[in-house]
Amino acid sequence: MELTCTVNGERRTTDGIWPGESLLYVLRERLGLPGSKNACEQGECGSCSVFLDGVLVCACLVAAGQAEGSEVVTVEGLADGDSLDPVQQAFVAAGAVQCGFCTPGLVVAARDLLEREPDPSDADIREALAGNLCRCTGYEKILDAVRLAAEGRRG
Ligand code: FES
Numbered sequence: 001m002e003l004t005c006t007v008n009g010e011r012r013t014t015d016g017i018w019p020g021e022s023l024l025y026v027l028r029e030r031l032g033l034p035g036s037k038n039a040c041e042q043g044e045c046g047s048c049s050v051f052l053d054g055v056l057v058c059a060c061l062v063a064a065g066q067a068e069g070s071e072v073v074t075v076e077g078l079a080d081g082d083s084l085d086p087v088q089q090a091f092v093a094a095g096a097v098q099c100g101f102c103t104p105g106l107v108v109a110a111r112d113l114l115e116r117e118p119d120p121s122d123a124d125i126r127e128a129l130a131g132n133l134c135r136c137t138g139y140e141k142i143l144d145a146v147r148l149a150a151e152g153r154r155g
């Protein structure tokens, strides 16, 4: 099966996709974009979060064929060249990155929240990140990072 979609602003075509292959597999193994992490492959951890036509999804739960003709944005697509996205910068500045395995998914989910709600309450942040698991940080630094990113984006 062939798949053509736009990934991080670039039109990409991949062939040889087998039925049932996930978008996450295509991104990581066929398109060389390892930023979206493969942890549970069951929609439980959020580490594979990407935008599909502007909607936050777990790429492990999206069949590759569902992305035909769509626009996909991964964590790699958030940075502007060598300049990190402000949400990425906030995660670094707040010390919210330890092993980093959860970080791409959290950054994408936080970006989604801040696009919808520029001034989120703590409850908003906790709800938005409820689908993203982190085994290292205890979450407090992650909450700090999202608060910091929100402040930065509001100027
Ligand atoms: S790898 Fe997709 S939700 Fe965990």
Ligand code: FES
Pocket (backbone or CB within 6 Å): 096, 097, 098, 099, 100, 101, 102, 103, 133, 134, 135, 136, 137
């Ligand atoms: S920093 Fe290690 S899982 Fe979150």
